[in-house]
Amino acid sequence: MNDKKIEDELKKIWDEVPISHSDSEKEASWEEFQSKAFTAKKPKFKVWRYAAAAAVLIFVLIGTGIYFNRDPLDQNILAASTVIENTTTKVKTVFLPDSSKVELSSNSKLTYANNFKTNRKIEIEGECYFKVQKDKKHPFQVFCNETTTTVLGTSFTVKGNAQKEVTVALFEGSVEMSVKNQDKKWILVPGETFTYANNTAAVTEFERFTDFENEKLTVLSDYIKTNYGYKMIFPQEYINQRITVRINKKEDLKTIVQLISEMYNLNFEINEELKVITFQ
Incomplete structure (x- = not known):
């Protein structure tokens, strides 16, 4: 096969692969590829070199098509995933593979990929409270209905319902909010709630x-x-003792208990089975 036929075959492949670009963009990209692959100064290559180039070309175009055509909410959880549901009436505490903590409210569900440590993306249904471990190399994202919460190291709640309404309340740190098919971003600070309902x-x-x-x-x-x-x-002698203190509504219980212990110079014991905290 001569150079002209090989070039024609590659051009045919380029034009036929379905990707999300206009004809003018596709033609411009072809001309750029053509100028590099078929310059007059290039020495003759063996046919297998062109065949390899064609194979790489097909792979790149198909991969690009998948990237641009796939909905962001569809690519976050892969087939190999873990699903955790809370069908009880009590809050269920879960520790993710990266040691982040999640509290699932009743009738809530979360799904994450089995390679979560490098793919920290979660889909939720219902309401969850997150306390996220920082990892600058691997962003932590929560998908709920049409919203995406990108975590910048923090603790927050995400609540969604069947009407596609979503509420995100930030207690510590910072999060970035985005909505499907919208370019605008919202950065929340502690004490702010992001609400999305009726496309608003x-x-x-x-x-x-x-x-x-x-x-x-x-x-x-x-x-x-x-x-x-x-x-x-x-x-008994502390029954009428009074206290003045401010508590974060999502503070860890052990932090509160330790604070009380230090304020009154008391030791404490936690019975997890009976859920009793005894000060003495």
């Missing part, structure tokens, strides 16, 4: 702290029981 996005503020102003320890104990499911037991 909005950012509002919320109170991310719970304040206890000169309250009895029993009031704090009731708060812990309601929000964390643990009962706190204090020595």
Whole structure:
């Protein structure tokens, strides 16, 4: 096969592969490839060299077509994936392969690829609270309905429903929000909520702290029981003791317990089976 026939065959392959570019873009890219592959100054190549070039050309074009045609929400979770559901009425805590922590609310589900440490993308249904481990080389993204939350190292909640509404509340750090088929980005700071409903996005503020102003320890104990499911037991002489403290609504329970322990110089023991915290 002479050079002219080989060039004609490659041009035919180039034109026939379905990719998401206009005819003018396709023609311009062909001319660039042609000028490099078929210059007059080039010595004659053996046929197998051109065959190899054709094979690479097909691979690149098909790969490009997949990249531009695939919906971003379809490429985040591969066939080999892990699915975790919470069918109970209690919050379910899950630690991901990168040690990030997720709290699944009742009737919620998350899906992530088995190569999660290098492909930190998650799809969720329902409501989840995330506390993400930082990894600058591998961005952490959460897909919910038509929104994407790109994590910049933080803790936040994502909630979606069957009506395609999504709410993201940021407690610590920073996240970037984006919506399918929209170029605009939203950067949230702690204490802000991103809401997407009826094709409209909005950012509002919320109170991310719970304040206890000169309250009895029993009031704090009731708060812990309601929000964390643990009962706190204090020595009898501390029943009427009062406390002033500000708590992040998504603070780790152990951090709160250690704070109380240091404030009143008390030791503590946590019984995970009975979900009881005893101070002494």
